[in-house]
Amino acid sequence: MSAAESPHPSSGARPRRPRPPTMNDVAAMAGVSRGTVSRALNGGHNVSPAAQEAIRKAISKTGYVVNQHARSLATQRAHSVAFILSESPDAFFEDPNYSVLLRGCAQALAIHDMTLLLTIAGTAEDSKRISRYVTAGHVDGALLVSTHAGSPLFDELNARGVPVVACGKPLGHERDVSYVAIDDRDGARRMVRHLRSRGRQRIATITGPLDLPGGVDRLAGYHDVLGQTDPRLIATGDYTQASGEAAMQRLLYEVPDLDAVFVASDLMAAGALTALRRAGRRVPDDVAVGGFDDSKVATATTPKLTTIRQPWARQSAEMARLLLALIDGEQPAAVVLPAELVARDST
Amino acid sequence: MSAAESPHPSSGARPRRPRPPTMNDVAAMAGVSRGTVSRALNGGHNVSPAAQEAIRKAISKTGYVVNQHARSLATQRAHSVAFILSESPDAFFEDPNYSVLLRGCAQALAIHDMTLLLTIAGTAEDSKRISRYVTAGHVDGALLVSTHAGSPLFDELNARGVPVVACGKPLGHERDVSYVAIDDRDGARRMVRHLRSRGRQRIATITGPLDLPGGVDRLAGYHDVLGQTDPRLIATGDYTQASGEAAMQRLLYEVPDLDAVFVASDLMAAGALTALRRAGRRVPDDVAVGGFDDSKVATATTPKLTTIRQPWARQSAEMARLLLALIDGEQPAAVVLPAELVARDST
DNA sequence: CTGAAAGCGCTTACAG
DNA sequence: CTGAAAGCGCTTACAG
Incomplete structure (x- = not known):
């Protein structure tokens, strides 16, 4: 249910919007032609200091702002x-x-x-x-x-x-x-190497959609470090938290002895954490989890996620x-x- | 370090952008005047079916799209x-x-x-x-x-x-x-009532900035249910996670016996959870935590947050x-x- | 350094 | 139902 209050009591007929000043107004006030004002506005070439100053004053007095539509029409540039x-x-x-x-x-x-x-x-x-x-x-x-x-x-x-x-x-x-x-590829490599440096042997991965670069390149980085792996170690998600949870569950079922997982996004990693907790696996003791993005989610989870920071x-x-x-x-x-x-x- | 690759090998001089067709092109092809095309485009009043059809065809053949800048200039509406x-x-x-x-x-x-x-x-x-x-x-x-x-x-x-x-x-x-x-106010009331229905007696709150409506109104809702409370039960944050953590820490110090906290945003609530964990308080066993927003963060935390959903x-x-x-x-x-x-x- | 004038692509009374 | 024409507010060679 929503409540739409009655119109504000104080508001009478809304004032007609006043026409903003145009370049003509500025030109008239400055005592120059429209062309000169335009030139002053666009780089100020070929405008005498005196004219420049008069125009500057006129602009500030009138509150003039260039009309982008007119300008765009004339210049064929949309800005x-x-x-x-x-x-x-x-x-x-x-x-x-x-x-x-x-x-x-x-x-x-x-x-x-x-x-x-x-x-x-x-x-x-x-x-x-x-x-x-x-x-x-x-x-x-x-x-x-x-x-x-x-x-x-x-x-x-x-x-x-x-x-x-x-x-x-x-x-x-x-x-x-x-x-x-x-x-992406190098980021993935860093994470997988990091996982290995922690002594992990069975490293799985949850990828993003494989028609997006974050999907294929992060998977490629995983392979760069690990070579060809047991294909059951690879699951694919769609970057949602729910997909990460489902993928983790699948991995745990197919490869119960995995000891680490590199997840291609923090949000999916949050989902993976949920699945791991439900399965009774401790993180990082039993399974290490690496994310990607360093988004807000990375510090909201328990434990906080090791991840790859992107310089957005x-x-x-x-x-x-x-x-x-x-x-x-x-x-x-x-x-x-x-x-x-x-x-x-x-x- | 960033790598700026050399220009793409395949790219020669970039093709000059072709001038898009104008209303004149459409009018010429349809054998009518520009005004008629314009009328056909704007409601189609006073245009014969035959003209209408000819214009429709011409538009699809030329790929014409109205130039908004010109239209805006003429109508004085920006769209x-x-x-x-x-x-x-x-x-x-x-x-x-x-x-x-x-x-x-x-x-x-x-x-x-x-x-x-x-x-x-x-x-x-x-x-x-x-x-x-x-x-x-x-x-x-x-x-x-x-x-x-x-x-x-x-x-x-x-x-x-x-x-x-x-x-x-x-x-x-x-x-x-x-x-x-x-x-906001009613949302806050719902949360505080919920907290009370769980048997909580010492309910604190972490508010948002008090020059923003979410700050004052959610605090007002808190007071609606609880009346005037011990002022030490009220801390203020700025909607960031860090501020939630700091505020929770302060509350725990000043009111060690609190058993619930209503936090005016999920992100601040995530920060509060961190402070509670550090202090060795179990959630919800020792302290119940209520958030606000139902943002992504609400389901990424452990435990997942009870919160107020906003219909964004x-x-x-x-x-x-x-x-x-x-x-x-x-x-x-x-x-x-x-x-x-x-x-x-x-x- | 400056002004007069054409043109950007559209809409809209106005006459017919 | 339709066309000719003025106008929206700017820019830009062009001539001076």
Whole structure:
């Protein structure tokens, strides 16, 4: 039940929104032409100090702010960027790290006077709508986040020449779309080596979805250290806590003598802890558990998770930087950031 | 260390972005005037079925998408809405629920062809910049999230007649800005009553910041049930996990015989659990712990948290609906949604 | 260094 | 039901 209160008593007819001042108002007040104001605003080249000063005053007196729509129409530049979230069913927003990424990108772009449009491609239909929106030139570029391997977005945006930067390695498009990624494979290697250095012999792993880079690369890192392993040691989850719990249960059933598990995300690791506890295994005494992400969840569990930290703030800054560079006509590039082991109580 | 790989080998000069088709192209292909195309697009009134059909075909053949900047310039409507995040230092993004809110708003707005601009008011300077941006008519309205009591944003946007909807009760502006809130006070009452029904006698509380509605209202609910209590039973945190831990430690020191604690957020409750464990208190045997939010953290802790669920998806939908109504000239309103107790293992 | 003018792509009375 | 035309607020060669 919800209660919708009656309209606020104090509110009469809402005041009509006053028309904001335009460049004409500023020009008139400063005693110059519209063109000169525009030039003063855009770099200030070819404007005398006197005019500059008069304009500055007029702007502050009128409270003038440039109308981005008009500017965009004239320049054919949107001064905005789309943050396209391809949501894997349910799993996506479970990871609090993505909000850090989102915030970081918005702030990095704001510095360059770019605004961030948030779009969510939940369904295939959404995806199509967004693709049209983006290719229609409403934005200058796009940030692709959590986009699965088979998504048509890569090809569509590429074909239209829209500058794009992917978050994480864009599987199948490593060569034709720019990206900034964490070194997932090396992170996985670090964790598995760490587990081995603790004397563990039967090390299992719970992977993420294998059409996402975090899924395949972290598994590859596992194999780098351990070589080919008993295939029963490998279970796959979908990054949700429930999937981690189910995968752990399966592993315990199939490989009862395992003594460690490397889980490809903290949230799944939290699920794994639940399954282990239920099975009466002590962590880390009987089974060591390593996570990935260093998200909030890592310190909320008991015991606290040993995990791999991803430099999210750094990553978002790099994504913004790279996209801005592409928009300015520079060549595509790939940036790979290192991952770091954070040892806590679960190993 | 980061590795910036050399440019992709396959990428030559990036293809110049082709100019997207305009309404003129569609009109020419359909054999009608631009005005008719525009009318067909905006409701289809006064357009013959034949023309309508010809236009439909031309649009699909050309892949035409309306240029929002041009449309906005002509209509004086931005077709977009700002999501203004007033970030309380560090604390904000710890709460994963906000991403659910953000996602919900974006989706609800997308249905109405509105795009969501994400802006972050970290510093006072940001806040000023955003205020100018919004009042300059770049957006049709604003969603205010986590805005502290003293923020000038309320007055500034109100004065300029910008439609605004706040997330949660806007302290000090309940009468002049629309909002949709959870019934914090009643949620707190439910939790405290629940604690009492478990036979607890010395019930402490850890509140949120007292310039945020979740801080004052949840504390008020606590008092509603318990009346005036020993002031030492009340500690204040800032919604971070660390602050919850510190507050719990303080409570244990000052009121060693407490047997329950109502914590105003799950994350702070996770911190409280850590402090309790360190002090050798069993949960719930010695001390019952109640949280608030039903966030991811609530099920990652041991024991899992009894908490108050907030209907975030519902809240975001209501916020979008209300803002759209305001933009269409309707009167301000307040919507209050119920909170629900979720009993788990910590009480 | 500066102004007049064309143009960006759309909407919307207005006349017919 | 339809087209011609003005206008939204800016930028940018162009001429001076």
